[in-house]
Structure formats: C-alpha cells, structure tokens
Amino acid sequence: MPLPDTMFCAQQIHIPPELPDILKQFTKAAIRTQPADVLQWSAGYFSALSRGDPLPVKDRMEMPTATQKTDTGLTQGLLKVLHKQCHQKRYVELTDLEQKWKNLCLPKEKFKALLQLDPCENKIKWINFLALGCSMLGGSLNTALKHLCEILTDDPDGGPAHIPFKTFSYVYRYLARLDSDVSPLETESYLASLKENIAAKKNGMIGLSDFFFPKRKLLENIENSEDVGH
Amino acid sequence: MTVKPAKAASLARNLAKRRRSYLGGAAGRSQEPEVPCAAVLPGKPGDRNCPEFPPPDRTLGCWATDAAAAAGLCGAGSEPSIAPTSCAGNLPSRPPPLLSPLLASRNPCPWHYLHLCGSHNTLAPTCFKAKLHRKRGSQPPDMASALTDRTSRAPSTYTYTSRPRALPCQRSRYRDSLTQPGEEPMHYGNIMYDRRVIRGNTYALQTGPLLGQPDSLELQRRREARKRALARKQAQEQLRPQTPEAVEGRKHVDVQTELYLEEIADRIIEVDMECQTDAFLDRPPTPLFIPAKTGKDVATQILEGELFDFDLEVKPVLEVLVGKTIEQSLLEVMEEEELANLRASQREYEELRNSERAEVQRLEEQERRHQEEKERRKKQQWEIVHKHNETSQKIAARAFAQRYLADLLPSVFGSLRDSGYFYDPIERDIEIGFLPWLMNEVEKTMEYSMVGRTVLDMLIREVVERRLCMYEHGEDTHQSPEPEDEPGGPGAMTESLEASEFPEQSMSQTRELLLDGDYLQRTTYDRRSSQERKFMEERELLGQDEETAMRKSLGEEELS
Numbered sequence: 001m002p003l004p005d006t007m008f009c010a011q012q013i014h015i016p017p018e019l020p021d022i023l024k025q026f027t028k029a030a031i032r033t034q035p036a037d038v039l040q041w042s043a044g045y046f047s048a049l050s051r052g053d054p055l056p057v058k059d060r061m062e063m064p065t066a067t068q069k070t071d072t073g074l075t076q077g078l079l080k081v082l083h084k085q086c087h088q089k090r091y092v093e094l095t096d097l098e099q100k101w102k103n104l105c106l107p108k109e110k111f112k113a114l115l116q117l118d119p120c121e122n123k124i125k126w127i128n129f130l131a132l133g134c135s136m137l138g139g140s141l142n143t144a145l146k147h148l149c150e151i152l153t154d155d156p157d158g159g160p161a162h163i164p165f166k167t168f169s170y171v172y173r174y175l176a177r178l179d180s181d182v183s184p185l186e187t188e189s190y191l192a193s194l195k196e197n198i199a200a201k202k203n204g205m206i207g208l209s210d211f212f213f214p215k216r217k218l219l220e221n222i223e224n225s226e227d228v229g230h
Numbered sequence: 231m232t233v234k235p236a237k238a239a240s241l242a243r244n245l246a247k248r249r250r251s252y253l254g255g256a257a258g259r260s261q262e263p264e265v266p267c268a269a270v271l272p273g274k275p276g277d278r279n280c281p282e283f284p285p286p287d288r289t290l291g292c293w294a295t296d297a298a299a300a301a302g303l304c305g306a307g308s309e310p311s312i313a314p315t316s317c318a319g320n321l322p323s324r325p326p327p328l329l330s331p332l333l334a335s336r337n338p339c340p341w342h343y344l345h346l347c348g349s350h351n352t353l354a355p356t357c358f359k360a361k362l363h364r365k366r367g368s369q370p371p372d373m374a375s376a377l378t379d380r381t382s383r384a385p386s387t388y389t390y391t392s393r394p395r396a397l398p399c400q401r402s403r404y405r406d407s408l409t410q411p412g413e414e415p416m417h418y419g420n421i422m423y424d425r426r427v428i429r430g431n432t433y434a435l436q437t438g439p440l441l442g443q444p445d446s447l448e449l450q451r452r453r454e455a456r457k458r459a460l461a462r463k464q465a466q467e468q469l470r471p472q473t474p475e476a477v478e479g480r481k482h483v484d485v486q487t488e489l490y491l492e493e494i495a496d497r498i499i500e501v502d503m504e505c506q507t508d509a510f511l512d513r514p515p516t517p518l519f520i521p522a523k524t525g526k527d528v529a530t531q532i533l534e535g536e537l538f539d540f541d542l543e544v545k546p547v548l549e550v551l552v553g554k555t556i557e558q559s560l561l562e563v564m565e566e567e568e569l570a571n572l573r574a575s576q577r578e579y580e581e582l583r584n585s586e587r588a589e590v591q592r593l594e595e596q597e598r599r600h601q602e603e604k605e606r607r608k609k610q611q612w613e614i615v616h617k618h619n620e621t622s623q624k625i626a627a628r629a630f631a632q633r634y635l636a637d638l639l640p641s642v643f644g645s646l647r648d649s650g651y652f653y654d655p656i657e658r659d660i661e662i663g664f665l666p667w668l669m670n671e672v673e674k675t676m677e678y679s680m681v682g683r684t685v686l687d688m689l690i691r692e693v694v695e696r697r698l699c700m701y702e703h704g705e706d707t708h709q710s711p712e713p714e715d716e717p718g719g720p721g722a723m724t725e726s727l728e729a730s731e732f733p734e735q736s737m738s739q740t741r742e743l744l745l746d747g748d749y750l751q752r753t754t755y756d757r758r759s760s761q762e763r764k765f766m767e768e769r770e771l772l773g774q775d776e777e778t779a780m781r782k783s784l785g786e787e788e789l790s
Contacts, residue, residue: 013544020555027559032567060570 029057033081036105044103054084056103078104079133080151083126091123110136117178131171141175149207162205165198388428 026045033056035041041056048055058077085100086092094115101111114132115124134147148171152163169191176187198206421427476482486492 009543013540013547015547015551020551023551023555024559024562027556028563031560031563060567060574 029055032060033058033104040105041103044100048085056081056085056100074106074110074133074136076137076147076151078106079130079137079147082133083130083151086126086129090125090127092126092129094120094122094124097124097129127167127171128174131175135175135178141172141179144175145172162207165195165206168206169195388432 026042029045030038030042033041044056058081060077081104082097082100086097098108098111102108114129114136117132117135118124118128130151131144131148134151135141135144137147138144145168149163149168152167154162172191173187176184194206473482484494486494
C-alpha cells in the first residue's frame with residue numbers, strides 16, 4: 001500500500017507485516033556469519049534469498065579468525081557455507097564460485113591460490129574444490145580429511161561424522177595425488193586397511209573415529225580430578 | 231324508573247354497539263361519553279375519595295376491559311347487572327352513559343348523561359355517598375330516594391355510581407342557603423359506621439333486605455329519619471339572619487356590579503381532552519442527543535508537510551523496529567548457539583563415551599581372553615606338575631617297593647621252597663607215590679607180621695590153652711589145627727611179603743618186628759600208628775598236609 005499523500009500522524013505509518021521477520025532473519029544470519037564486509041555479504045544474502053538459493057549463512061556461529069588480509073580467513077564454517085551453496089551441482093562455474101567467495105568476504109588472492117593447486121578452466125568439480133579448501137584449513141592430510149568429514153557429514157554436530165567411504169577414498173586419492181610426499185602405494189594400502197576396519201561395522205560409512213584419533217581428553221579429566229581430589 | 235328494563239336493555243345494547251365502534255375509533259372519543267358499562271348502573275362517581283374511581287382520563291386499557299366486560303355482559307342479555315367487584319374495580323370514573331339520547335335530550339352537560347332511572351337499578355353504594363348533582367333541576371328531587379329505591383329494588387349485585395360532585399365542605403359559603411334545597415344530610419362519617427357499606431361477605435347473594443325487597447319498616451324508618459333531619463336543618467336555617475325580603479313590587483335579583491360582566495354559571499367549562507397511544511408500542515428509541523452547538527467556529531488551513539514530517543515521525547518506529555530486531559535476533563542467535571553448543575558437546579561426549587566404551591569393551595574382552603588363557607595355562611601347568619609329582623611318587627614308590635620286595639622274592643621262594651611248593655617232580659613223585667606205597671607195604675608187612683605174631687600168639691595161646699585144657703583134660707586133644715594156622719599165618723605173611731617189591735627189607739623188618747614180640751604194646755601201638763599212618767597217608771596223599779604226612783612218614787621211618 002503506497003504511502004498516502006498526506007500523512008497526519010505517526011499512526012498512519014504503515015509497516016509491512018513481513019518486514020520485521022525478514023529483518024530478524026537477516027540480522028540473525030549476519031550475527032552468525034560475522035562477515036567482514038557486511039554490505040557485500042548482505043548483497044549476496046539477499047540475492048541468494050531472492051533467487052531461492054541456499055543462503056550464505058553459517059549454521060553455527062564461529063568467531064572469525066581472519067585478522068589480516070593474508071590470512072585466508074577460511075574456516076570450516078565458511079567452507080560449509082560454500083558447500084551448502086554449491087553442492088547441488090557437481091560442477092561449479094568459476095565465476096559463480098568467485099562471486100560466492102567474495103560474498104563471504106574472503107580474500108581473492110586465496111581463491112586464486114586455491115585454484116592454482118589444481119588448475120582448471122571454467123568449471124571445477126565441487127568436491128575437488130572442497131578438498132582443496134579443507135587442505136588449506138588443516139596442515140596434514142589427516143586433518144584435511146577430518147575437516148572434510150565434518151563438512152560433508154549428515155550427522156549432527158559433535159556426533160560421529162560419517163561420510164560414505166567412496167567419497168572418502170576419492171578425496172584421499174585426490175589429495176594424495178596432489179601431494180607429492182605420499183606415494184600411491186601408501187595411499188592404497190592405507191585405504192585398504194581402513195576399508196577392512198569399517199567393513200564389519202558400518203554400512204560403507206567411515207567415521208572420524210576410524211582414522212582420526214583425537215586426544216584422549218578423558219584421561220586428562222581424570223588426572224585433573226584426581227589432583228583436585230587430593 | 232322511567233325507563234323500562236327492556237328499553238334500558240335495548241339502549242344498553244345500542245350503547246354497547248356504539249361502544250364497540252368506539253373501540254375502533256378510540257381516538258376521537260374525546261367528546262363521546264365514556265364507554266358504557268352496559269350493566270353498570272347510572273351512578274355518579276361521586277366521591278373522589280373513593281379509590282375505585284380513578285381520575286377521568288384513563289387509558290384505553292381500562293375502557294377496553296370495561297368494554298369487554300360490558301360487552302360480555304351485554305351479550306349475555308341478562309338483566310344487566312354487574313358483579314360488584316368488577317364493577318367496583320373497573321368502574322370508570324365517568325359514569326357510563328347508558329342512554330345518551332335520553333340524556334342528550336335532557337341536558338347537554340356531559341356530566342349529566344347519567345340515566346339515573348335506568349333499568350339496571352342496582353345501586354351498590356360502594357362509595358361513601360352518592361351525591362347527586364343538585365344543580366340540575368331536571369333531576370328528580372327524590373333522586374336519593376330513587377337511588378335508594380333502586381338500591382332496594384336491585385336484585386343481586388352491588389353497583390354504585392354517583393356523579394362527581396364537589397367536595398362538600400362543612401361550612402356553607404353563602405349565607406343564603408335557602409335556594410339550596412334541603413339536601414340530604416351528608417354525614418361524612420366513619421366508613422365503619424356507614425350503613426351503606428355492606429358488611430359481611432360480598433360473594434354470596436344477599437337475600438337480605440339490602441338487595442331484596444327491603445323491609446317496609448326499614449324504609450319507613452329511613453324516611454322518617456330523613457324528614458327529621460331535613461326539618462332540623464330547615465329550622466336551623468330559619469334562625470340564621472338573612473337578607474330581608476324584597477319590597478313590594480320588587481324582586482331581589484342577583485346582579486353583577488363589577489366592571490366586566492362575568493357569566494356565572496354552575497357549569498364549569500370543561501373540555502375533554504383525550505390522548506391515546508398506540509396499543510403496545512415499544513418505547514421509541516431516544517433521539518440522538520446532539521448537543522447544541524456552542525462556541526465559535528474557527529477555520530484554519532494546514533499545508534502539506536507542516537503537520538507531519540515523515541522522517542521525524544518514523545524515527546521512533548524505526549528505532550523500535552531496528553533495535554528490537556537486533557536485540558531479538560541477537561538473543562535468538564545466542565540461544566540457538568548455546569543450544570547447538572550444548573548439543574554438540576553432548577554428542578561429542580557421547581561419541582567419546584561410545585568410543586571409549588568400545589575401547590573398554592575391547593579391553594575387557596582382551597582381559598577376559600587373557601584370563602582364560604592364563605587359567606588354561608595354569609591348569610595345564612598344574613596338571614603337568616601333578617603328573618610329575620605323581621610320576622616321581624610312583625617312581626619312588628616303585629623303588630621302595632622294589633627294595634622292599636627285593637627280599638620278597640627270595641623269601642617267597644624260600645618259603646615256598648620251604649613249604650615244598652617247588653618240588654622235584656621225581657622226588658615228589660617218589661614221595662607221593664612211592665613212599666606211601668612203600669609205607670603201605672611196610673605197614674602191611676608189619677601188619678602181616680603183627681597179625682602173624684598175633685595169630686601166633688593166639689595160636690600159642692590157644693595151643694597153650696588147649697594144651698592146658700588138654701593138660702587139664704588129658705592128653706587126648708588134637709595137634710591138627712595148629713599146623714594149619716601156622717603156615718597160614720606165615721604163609722600169608724610170605725605171600726604178602728612176596729607181593730611186596732622189597733621183600734627183603736620187609737622181611738627183615740618183619741622179622742625184626744617178630745623178634746620183638748615182647749613188646750605187645752609196641753605192636754599194638756605200631757598197629758595203631760600204622761593204621762593212623764594209613765589214614766593219614768590216605769588223607770595226605772590228596773590233602774595239603776603232605777608235608778606233615780611226609781614228615782610223619784619220614785619220622786616214622788626214622789622211628790622205625
């Protein structure tokens with residue numbers, strides 16, 4: 001309803017009823033995502049919203065780690081956002097991806113650097129990009145795969161991050177191929193051993209616990225409690 | 231009185247009809263006489279004190295009821311008479327105009343349309359007095375009496391009507407009261423002592439004198455009383471000073487002396503005004519109260535933008551909107567974050583726990599297996615040790631046994647040998663077979679010799695005896711039987727001896743034995759011993775005491 005020509009009192013100001021809701025969702029998304037450039041990100045947000053695409057919103061709030069421009073600022077959460085946005089299609093247009101990258105206020109150089117690891121022309125397989133991103137996150141192959149599991153999994157947060165073994169092995173091979181230190185033989189043997197491990201247990205899914213052994217926090221706790229008990 | 235009942239009835243019916251029409255045109259009834267209660271007596275609503283005669287301007291409802299009652303009563307056609315109660319309650323204030331034509335002919339006064347001498351002659355004096363309108367000359371003078379007559383003549387019910395009249399006051403206003411006819415003395419006395427007030431039940435027909443034919447005595451008494459009162463009054467009036475009589479040829483005339491002539495009339499100009507509302511209309515809604523306009527009208531003009539500045543006005547709205555939005559979203563995000571964190575940590579913990587539980591289970595399994603293994607090993611070991619022990623024990627035992635039994639064998643053998651279990655078969659055979667035989671033979675031989683000796687002794691004895699006998703007898707006994715026995719005996723003996731394998735030894739032995747003939751005891755003893763030996767031998771040949779037998783036989787051989 002367009003504003004009447006003459007308004008006489010404040011009560012005549014009409015606020016569209018959907019507006020508060022939209023604002024609230026937007027604000028929450030912004031708070032959760034903590035973009036460096038709010039404007040850029042908002043443009044991305046609303047354009048995605050208008051198109052009906054998945055929104056560039058982090059599901060969980062993550063304190064931003066990027067301080068300088070050199071630091072990639074790429075976090076698992078951001079990768080997850082990108083994954084949410086891009087994973088429907090197998091191949092992603094580079095331009096599109098770049099735009100999304102920008103919307104998340106990530107530095108462009110990093111994007112280029114990432115692409116240089118595995119050069120390609122217009123399109124890139126999304127899973128490859130994701131793998132590259134994960135490798136950027138973590139130092140070792142294992143940590144990269146851990147991040148990948150956590151990103152790709154359907155399990156809820158904190159739970160055993162299961163992904164299909166096929167995916168896992170594919171990514172592992174891909175990264176191993178890129179990484180010159182690891183020989184293919186090792187890769188295969190490692191994968192074979194893992195496969196044996198999980199063959200009996202799960203239905204073709206591999207979880208974090210199978211290949212990644214986090215620190216045993218429980219022992220620490222016990223020690224601490226013992227100390228306290230004394 | 232003047233009108234017959236029939237006519238009265240017809241008139242009543244007319245009136246009733248008119249009344250019905252009246253009901254329809256109730257509005258224009260202002261000048262009409264009141265609704266006639268057909269059976270209602272002519273009576274004046276005399277006494278305003280009477281509560282049963284409500285003020286003149288009654289609503290239609292009352293009329294209607296009266297009309298209905300009247301109509302009903304009219305329809306009945308019976309002698310118009312009203313139930314006293316109904317009449318009393320519903321009597322209109324105005325006396326019903328029973329016979330308007332009649333009355334009209336008489337006098338135009340609306341008040342005087344009462345047909346006092348109607349057929350319905352029941353006059354129930356429900357009021358104090360029936361005061362007649364005395365101003366009207368047309369009134370028959372004996373109205374009161376007529377009234378009373380009517381009262382007396384009334385058959386059943388009470389009715390009473392009286393004309394409205396001014397309240398009489400006790401003091402007369404005018405000196406001259408001669409013009410006033412002698413009125414019935416009005417005794418406004420106590421209702422309780424009013425004779426007209428009916429005592430007792432009113433629902434039962436009074437067959438007494440009040441309704442029925444009054445007692446003539448009663449009537450007379452009343453008349454006389456009235457006359458007396460009247461006379462008294464007149465006497466009083468005579469005493470009062472009055473204006474002197476007119477002079478001859480003149481006449482007293484009332485004259486007005488004021489400036490303006492005033493018509494003096496008894497008649498009070500009255501105008502009937504009636505008003506009627508629709509039957510059973512709802513109360514109309516009150517009209518909207520629009521207060522009267524007060525004050526001054528002043529006009530002013532507001533140009534656009536003067537009154538309302540959007541930016542200014544929208545500011546608080548925006549503040550609220552944005553502020554609240556941010557606040558709310560922040561809160562929500564925090565909450566969600568907290569919840570998600572909680573859940574994540576919960577799941578992490580569960581994961582950890584699960585993995586650790588798996589680990590624990592694995593360890594437990596392992597431990598269990600180890601335990602089992604240990605147990606098994608231990609058992610095995612124990613068995614081995616046990617066996618070892620056993621074996622060593624066995625060995626020791628065996629060694630000991632061996633040592634212990636080392637002597638056993640020789641001793642056993644020795645004892646066995648001693649017992650004679652190990653025997654030289656030839657020797658045995660000799661011992662078993664030969665020697666007994668030998669001994670037997672020897673015995674036999676000895677026995678033979680014994681026998682022989684015995685026989686010999688017997689012979690000798692016999693011979694001796696015979697010789698003795700013969701000696702005693704003489705010498706004629708015989709020598710014949712002796713030589714037969716002698717050869718028999720030794721012959722037997724020799725035969726036996728020859729039968730024996732070792733004849734020489736046996737011969738020698740027997741000879742030796744024979745030679746020892748002194749020893750009878752010995753021979754008997756030998757015999758016995760030989761018999762014994764025989765028995766023994768027979769036994770021991772088969773029995774176990776071969777040894778002893780052998781020993782005995784040997785011993786005996788040595789003895790022998």
